Amino acid sequence: MNVLQPLLIITPILLLLVLGIIVFVVLYQKRLLQHQEQMQRLQISKQEQLLNATMRAQEEERRRVARDLHDEVGSMLSLVRLNLHQLVAGVEGAEQKCARPNRG
Template identity: 50%
Template sequence: MLLLAMAVIVFFLVYQRRLLAQQEQLQQIKIEQQKALLEASLQTQENERRRIAKDLHDEVGANLSTINLFAKQIEKFVERESKAGKMVGKTKDLIATTITSVRTISKDLLPATLDRFGLVEAAKELCDRINQADAVLVNFEHQVTEERLSQPQELALFRIIQELFNNTLKHAQATQVNLFIHYTPKSLKIIFKDNGVGFDANALMQSKESTKGLGLKNLESRAQVLGASLNYTSPPEGGTQVNILSNTA
């Protein structure tokens, strides 16, 4: 009887161990499937961004440049101070502003600097452009190795930084932003901090997916694909800090 009881116990323990192993394996498969779906979704977004950026540059940009040439030709046949001349001048100014806007949108959709020079230079260009608008002061610091991250990593991190700036400029009422990028061949850390109005970080982290905005969902999706942690802090006195931590190996 004792041997039978021991055999039953051993069988039960082995069965439980196998069952747990199967459950862990199924959970891992589920996580990998979710990650693959996220990667496919984000890649679809990037492909669409590239298509729109190309259309803006090749079609809209070229057409605007042609219209600008026509306006310059018309200007030759009218008096500068006449009503028609002033309208042509305003039209040229509007065309020039629109061309600049199209170029800016195209750069945001498909940052050539990121492909050519990497994350740090692309982030610096983005910070410089925001500083030129003279609405928010951006301080950018970095401490990185010469070796670049992989192209998918750089793109995902750049999109995260873009979205953080977008949220701050839209909602935070901030006057200053500090961005710090640090990475080595083994680890990565990005700190984004503003002095805006802040928010309830605990409520945000615990909120359901259905109540989160599209921007926040994109942030979390990109962080998940990277295998990075995304942590928010916002003290009662205001301001927001976002920490992104990941292994780069």
């Protein structure tokens, strides 16, 4: 009976120790999974922010290009109109000179 008595004391202690290790590992794994999920959520959030920033930048660039094109086309049309008026005035002036008899 002397040999069994220490074994009866050690066995529950070892079982508690093993149970404690198992609980520790399970809790550690759970915490690790939660941390990984949080990291994934942060990455998704960061990707969404980058996508939104990219879309905003593209839209601003489109507006700028449209504004520049509009301004350039308006300027060119005004210049063409002015040149046409000058050309028409020059042609009319030349016609008037040709229509007048030379007094010389």
